[in-house]
Amino acid sequence: GESVGLHLPTLSVQEGDNSIINCAYSNSASDYFIWYKQESGKGPQFIIDIRSNMDKRQGQRVTVLLNKTVKHLSLQIAATQPGDSAVYFCAEANAGKSTFGDGTTLTVKP
């Protein structure tokens, strides 16, 4: 079946370092990809997205990279802060319907 999976379930980084969270997807028909952040007791919150006709998109302290050849997506967070500690999900979308990966827990050490 088609699925979106994350390579690492947990990631621990030092405050101020850069973080990279990876995601693999399997549906080559997916044309839209989204990263969400979920804090404890809250719903997923949109961070950044990218369409399949792009390979890189930058936001404020975050960058998403898309490699369609190997069906890989990554989220880079610059100068990671304690407030970035959360679970991060990638999602692939096709015709308005999203499939979510398993999530990576990011812990930022002070």
Added chain:
Amino acid sequence: DAGVIQSPRHEVTEMGQEVTLRCKPISGHDYLFWYRQTMMRGLELLIYFNNNVPIDDSGMPEDRFSAKMPNASFSTLKIQPSEPRDSAVYFCASSPQRADYQPQHFGDGTRLSIL
């Protein structure tokens, strides 16, 4: 702007009881999604609506689950009868028209515990 509003935030009930979860999407959003989140299965799409019409309910686990959207500002997810394995966090999300390139906006969920 008000986000997606879900109620109740927490629900504890005994198995066999009927459970109704409620959702108010963001005004003007045409798509509404219901998800279930568990440690074992992650975030699963149960059903979604476009302009109040159910489009895909293939994720609804059993006939015990039903969802309605009587108008653009309200949706319910009902479980009858409830079972302990239904315990999870249920999220509602909405997105604007042309949801194919729009992120979803999530509520803060209903944490459901079936005893």
